[in-house]
Amino acid sequence: MPGKSNRFHLIASSTRKFYQAAKETPGYSLRDFLHGYIYARWPYLYIGYGKGDIPLAKKTAPLWKIFSRLFPPRVQPRSHHSLTEASHTHADGYHGKTIPLETARDLVSIKEPIRISDLEQVIPYTRARAILQEFPDHIIALDCPCRVVKANPCTPVDVCLIIGEPFASFIAEHIPEKSRWITQAEALQILEEENQRGHVHHAFFKEAMLDRFYAICNCCACCCGAMQFHQKGIPMLASSGYVADIDLQLCENCGSCQDFCQFTALNFDSTGQNQVNWNLCMGCGICVEHCPQNAIRLHLDPLKGVPLSISAS
Secondary structure: OOOHHHHHOOOOHHHHHHHHHHHOOOOOOHHHHHHHHHHHHOHHHHHHHHHOOOOOOOOOHHHHHHHHHHOOOOOOOOOOOOOOHHHOOHHHOEEEEEEOHHHHHHHHHOOOOEEEOOOOOOOOOOOOOEEEEEEEEEEEEEOOHHHHOOOOOOOOOOOEEEEEEOHHHHHHHHOHHHEEEEOHHHHHHHHHHHHHOOOEEEEEEEOOOOOEEEEEEEEOOOOOHHHHHHHOOOOOEEOOOEEEEEOOOOOOOOOHHHHHOOOOOEEEOOOOOEEEOOOOOOOOOHHHHOOOOOOEEEEEOHHHOOOOOHHHO
């Protein structure tokens, strides 16, 4: 007679590891695990439905609403004030932190496990604020769900970096046709190349993914669902903590930086002078990299939040 252990072995080993990690995560429920499993197992359907890029998305919108009711964001008030249900959105459970290239490099270059558990100031959302990386050198390059589900996407598509366990092994085992193992050096190369293309680095956190950081996405406004929702007023992205500053004596108003700004934060004013829109600037640093005159720098701005610093571990 088949025993429990035989049935258990029918489940993929990476799923078992994911479930074990889920059991060890405080406050993480079976419902959260099922949500995380669906998200990680079928990311293209999940993201495609969310963005509305799948042809059947409109016809099956009621199913998405049912799913949203089954997996609503959990209410967990911040320590310094109370949050009401009305102020809670899915952005609280799934969001990205804009990071400059240097921080992205740090995240994919870590050699030892890292545990940063209190990031409320850095990641100002009610859920998923921890960086708890086991085997940080386990990295998967995944075909970006936002790009794959879009007609005529930006290329290349294999630019989403899934970092650490149990996430990397889960993706590799369940989506082998759209993922590949890469080294930390290869991950750095992807970051550098995406930076040259003008794409923004985001460290992504999701409550269903064990309440923590799990990926670096290299995002463009034309494909990225999080950026598009953010532009529509759903606050899915947190600023890097920096803001761009233009040296007007060096700036030649060539407009090169504007061509690369994914947040449309750079514009000419009525006098023809290039200006930074403080409200729109997320401090990604892409404009700094693409200014021929080296006229742009990032500077810390407390009103923009706190930078993500891996050295905080």
